[in-house]
Amino acid sequence: MxxxxxxxxxxxxxSLAEDPAQPGAFLLRIGDTDQSYVDLTDPLRLEFDYVQRxxxxxxxxxxxxxxxxxxxxxxxxxxxxxxxxxxxPSSAQIVLEPDEELTMLVREQLPLPRQSxxxxxxxxxxxxxxxxxxxxxxxxxxxxxxxxxxxxxLTTTEFLADVRRVVGASGAVGLRGAG
Numbered sequence: 001m002x003x004x005x006x007x008x009x010x011x012x013x014x015s016l017a018e019d020p021a022q023p024g025a026f027l028l029r030i031g032d033t034d035q036s037y038v039d040l041t042d043p044l045r046l047e048f049d050y051v052q053r054x055x056x057x058x059x060x061x062x063x064x065x066x067x068x069x070x071x072x073x074x075x076x077x078x079x080x081x082x083x084x085x086x087x088x089p090s091s092a093q094i095v096l097e098p099d100e101e102l103t104m105l106v107r108e109q110l111p112l113p114r115q116s117x118x119x120x121x122x123x124x125x126x127x128x129x130x131x132x133x134x135x136x137x138x139x140x141x142x143x144x145x146x147x148x149x150x151x152x153x154l155t156t157t158e159f160l161a162d163v164r165r166v167v168g169a170s171g172a173v174g175l176r177g178a179g
Contacts, residue, residue: 003017003018004016004017004018005017005105005109007101007105008101009030009099009101009102009105010099010101012030012031013030013031014028014029014030014102014105015027015028015029015030016028016029016077016105016106016109016110017029019037022039023041024039024040024041025037025038025039025040025041025042025045026038026039026040026077026109026110028076028077028106030076030102033145033148034048035076035077035145036048036076036077036078036079037051037077037079038077038078038079038082038110040110043079043082043083043085043086044083044086044087046079046083048079050176051079051080051083054080054141054143054174054176055080055083057139057172057174058070058080058083058084058087058088058139058174059087061138061139061172062088062138064087064088065087065088065089065090066088067088067090067091067092068084068088068091068092068138068139069091069092069093069136069137069138069139070084070091070092070093070094070137070138070139070140070141071093071094071095071096071128071129071132071136071137071139071140071141071166072093072094072095072096072140072141072143073096073125073128073129073140073141073142073143073144073154074095074096074097074125074142074143074144074145075095075096075097075102075103075106075120076097076102076106076143077106077110078095078106078110078112078118078120080141080143081093081095081112081116081118082112082113082116082118085112085113085116085117085118086113089117090117091117092117092119093116093117093118093119094119094120094121094128095118095119095120095121096121096123096124096125096128096129096144097120097121097122097123098122098123098124098125099122100122103120103122107120124151124153125142125144125151125153125154125159126151126153126154126156126159126162129159129162129163129166130162132162132166133166134165134166134168135165135166135167135168135171136166137166137167137171138167138170138171138172139167139171139172139173139174140163140166140167140171140172140173140174141173141174141175142154142163142173142174142175142176143174143175143176145176150176
């Protein structure tokens with residue numbers, strides 16, 4: 001029997017439903033938009049095509065088991081951080097996710113593996129990236145949405161300049177919808 005949890009976070013309704021065809025896998029929906037798919041038994045199983053493309057970028061950037069410093073802008077159910085933790089377990093990851101209630105629900109219902117290296121900061125992507133030091137990350141992944149739209153503050157020249165500063169000359173940026 002599959003399970004489903006519904007909750008309100010901020011002004012939106014969140015639904016976390018177990019996939020009836022794949023026990024241990026869950027779909028996170030915020031409002032009317034599917035946001036994340038997580039398989040707790042297999043973090044390498046990536047259902048959304050764009051997530052698979054970002055994982056391809058990660059795999060191209062560094063060999064499996066290599067340590068990466070990754071900043072994720074947007075967290076939802078933490079699909080990509082789980083992927084990085086499984087494929088590159090010594091990696092340091094910071095997730096910038098402003099919806100603290102969503103993060104609490106996800107951590108309660110879909111616990112992170114012990115010593116995953118994933119740290120979630122309750123801040124928006126614009127403020128969070130602006131506060132980071134130059135060259136901090138090997139990779140910045142921008143996967144933040146409000147409904148089906150990228151927040152306006154993540155489309156500015158200033159934001160992109162900060163992302164570039166944080167990844168430095170040798171880092172990479174993964175964008176949802178890019179590729």
